[in-house]
Amino acid sequence: MVVLGTIALSSCSRPYLFMRTINEEESRYVRFQARYGEGQDGVALKFAHPVALGELEWAHLLDNIIIQEQQKLLALGGTRSAPRPAFGVDEKRYLAKHLAEGFQKARPDEWVVFYLSHPREPGVVEIDSGGFFIDGERLHLIVANYRQPVSMAFIREQIWNDPLRPAGDSFYDVIPQSYQVLQTVRRKDLTQSLLKQVPELSIDYSAQLNDDVNGDGEAVGSSIEDRLRILKRLRDRDLISEEQFRMKQARLLERL
Amino acid sequence: MAQIALQTELPRRASPGGATVLILALVVLEAIVLAAPQESHAIPAWARKYDADCAMCHYPVVPRLNSFGQQFRRAGYRTPSEFNKDQDLTNVGNFLAARVRAQLAYDNTKGTVERSEFRFPDLSLFYSGALTRNFSAWIHASSNNSTSVDFHGHVQGIYGDSDGFVSVRLGQMHMLQQEGVGGFDRPTGISLPPIQALTLTSTSTLVNGTAQAFHFDLRQKGVEVAYVRGAGRLLFQVSNGLNQTGSGTANLGDIDPQKDYLVAYEHILDEIASGFTLFYYKGTNHGTVTPVLTTGTPTSIGNRFDFSRFGFNLSKIFPVGGSGFFEIQGGYIRSHDNNPSAVVNPGQLTGDVQGNAFYVESQQYVTGYELTFFERYSWIDLNAPRPNSTRKDYTIGVVMPIQARLRTTAEYTYTDNRFSGITGHLALLELQANW
Structure with missing residues (x-):
């Protein structure tokens, strides 16, 4: 039962x-x-x-x-x-x-x-x-x-x-x-x-x-072109402001 | 939920006082262990070695093995991909493990004092695993309620590949029980089926009576040669056999040229833990030895006789929807002692004692809660022609893994031994830790 x-x-x-x-x-x-x-x-x-x-x-x-x-535990030698x-x-x-x-x-x-x-x-x-x-x-x-x-x-x-x-x-x-x-x-x-x-x-x-977009590229391994695309999508979904978008876009373009 | 189920499984035949203590202890224990934080670093040796959870080798709970675990053990503690490959011995943690079993026991046996007590039936250290391309070793040091420590172990050689290989084991080891399949593996609950753990024949104590010491739960010294092909294993063993203490190992070891022999075939039926074993054991028993086996070399052996055991074990597991599994398990052993001083009926010497024994057990594994319930009936006729020579054991229990290296078990057994005229209740609550 x-x-x-x-x-x-x-x-x-x-x-x-x-x-x-x-x-x-x-x-x-x-x-x-x-x-x-x-x-x-x-x-x-x-x-x-x-x-x-x-x-x-x-x-x-x-x-x-x-x-x-x-x-x-007991990782002696390991x-x-x-x-x-x-x-x-x-x-x-x-x-x-x-x-x-x-x-x-x-x-x-x-x-x-x-x-x-x-x-x-x-x-x-x-x-x-x-x-x-x-x-x-x-x-x-x-x-x-x-x-x-x-x-x-x-x-x-x-x-x-x-x-x-x-x-x-x-x-x-x-x-x-x-x-x-x-x-x-x-x-x-x-x-x-x-x-x-x-x-x-x-x-x-x-x-x-957002941080990855600003980063040095090593962590995410993407190109500047990829980052610009991400940046645009973040702005389009209002995840970042227009002002932030322009500032970060400019920073990325400076690397070209 | 788990606590409710566990409480209702507690022994109903125990006295109200004992049962109440056990219920309270069980509930408190469950509450403690369920509320305890998750420990994620205490991993037994081979789980550490292979980064594997217990379920890779065990079903439904540790220490019972599933089919992969059985094949791992057969192969000398190596996986199929490790055959004929060198082993890394640098990490001690891949070989060293420990086990502790702590019990709260309530024992109410007719003719003895009713009691409850804490027991420590097992404190063990293991150092074992594959050592080279072909060899492996197993060392087990264990201590029970006494202060003595028992060391035993074996060396095993493997020749072949994972599809088919020959295995040779040499040392002191369990020969079949705890090493086999189909019910000969280690138990899901606490106790072994009585027909594997107890003597299966007994002569009357009236005239030259001798209790037959042999049972299958012995660690004997000997050698095993086995051939493994796929799910099957054919094995042949030669061992010292029994001395006066019953283990074939105490003090002076084997005391005569006679050896015991076991031939068996076992087969794994599925990937969970179904299987069967067919076996035949032939041995020699020594009734009396002079001088008594403590020191010195024996000068004479008395009441020596041959005996044999044959039978089968079988387990089959069936899925029950998505809720769990149902297992039916059982075994039969036919015993024969060719004992010239045996008394079948008082005053009648015949030279032969026939024993019959069987058990049936069912188990139910409930997924989600990870509970396993088990119920077992064991029947042993110690001296078939003699009236009132049976022993019956009824066992129920439940086991649940608490965390990765902990399991808790509640088990109750009622024993009706017509041969000795003793009945008894034994309830056990056990916590087992492996790391």
Whole structure:
């Protein structure tokens, strides 16, 4: 009775996760996700969606997501690797393209989730999964799984169906950069996972993009032409004033 | 929610006082551990080495292995891509691990004093892993409630590739129980199935009676040769067998030329933890040794007899919608002791003792809450032709991983031993830490 009751409760009390595909391939996807049903306290989540950020801007934001391998217990003789961008070139290109597309179409109650997998060795895949949403002036990134090795298909399916569900403990720390704040929370409003905490990065994305435009170019690796395009989009969306636009445009043009 | 489920699983047959203490302790423990901050740096050795969560090798909870973990163990603690490759030995943290199990026990056995106590059944250090292209080693130092420390370990050689290889293990080790599949793996709960952990035959104590000391939960000294191909493993073992203390290892070790033999075949049925094992064990038991095995060399052995065990174990896991998994598990062991002084019925010597034993267990893993419930029935007939020679054990429990390196378990067992005329209740609440 107890067992059956617990299983029934675990099934019935869960919300229904509604998903729409932005892009889906065999080993990765970017989707919209929304949550309906029990467990949301009757309050619909409301985000500042849609948002028109271009592929280039997303690439810049993704470049600034930095991770570092955790310091391990008993690491006698071991060395800790240096901080590095969380996403490789191909992952960044894929995410930037489809995040740009997705956030232009996202409804206020939808967030954008992703799932990326890579074979690690026979019988094991590494999975990255998480979600983005924009709340007010800040972009939020939830990193539910990062380079998480998974050997059992049912866990892969769980993450595929609920990419904000952490499959286990992470072995990497998200290292907050300028304009970023890191918090660790149990995201019961966004995921069906009940026990695990996940890192959530809150980014002042306008300030970060603005700063990247003013920067020396090394961090974002883009050309002056790219930066001018970003600058124009920031002005067009009223994220910077006309005066700021002209000042920064002039500064960039001086470099030519 | 978790606390409600756990409370209702507590022993109902225990006395009200004991049950109340356990309920309160359980609720307090759960509240403490659920409210505790997330620890993210205490990682057992191989999880550290491979940057992997426990779930890569374990299901439903540590220490029980899933299929990938089983293959990792079979291969001498190496992944498929590490066959015939040199190993990096520089990071000690990739080899060193520790385990502590702490229990609150309530024991109410007929004929003994009712009691509750804190127990520390296991403090362990491990130093183990793949050492070279072909060799690996396992060292385990453990201590229980006593002050003595037990060291044991083995060296293993692997020849072949991940598709098919030969394994040779030499040392002191668990020969089948805790090393096999289909129910011979380490338990989800606290206790092992009684048919694997207890003796399976017993003669009457009236005339020259000898309790058969053999059971499958022994660490014996010996050698194992196994051939692994895909999901299957065929193994053959030769071990010292039993001495008077039952382990084949105490003090003087093997005290005669006789060796014990085990042949088994085990097969993994899926990527979770389903599988089966078929086995046959033939050994020799020594009833009395002169002088008593403390010092010196024995000069005579008395009441020596042959015995055999054969049977099977099986586990099968079924998904239940998106809510979790249901597992059915069980095993049967047929025992035969060719004991010339055995008494089947009082006053009747026959030379043979037949034993039968089986268990069935079901487990339910609930995703989201990550709870695993288990219920087990074990039946052992210690001396088949003799009346009132059975022992029955009923066990229920629940286990939940709290954080990455912690799990908590509540387990209750009611024992009805007709052979000894003793019944008993045992409730355990355990916290296990691995790091």
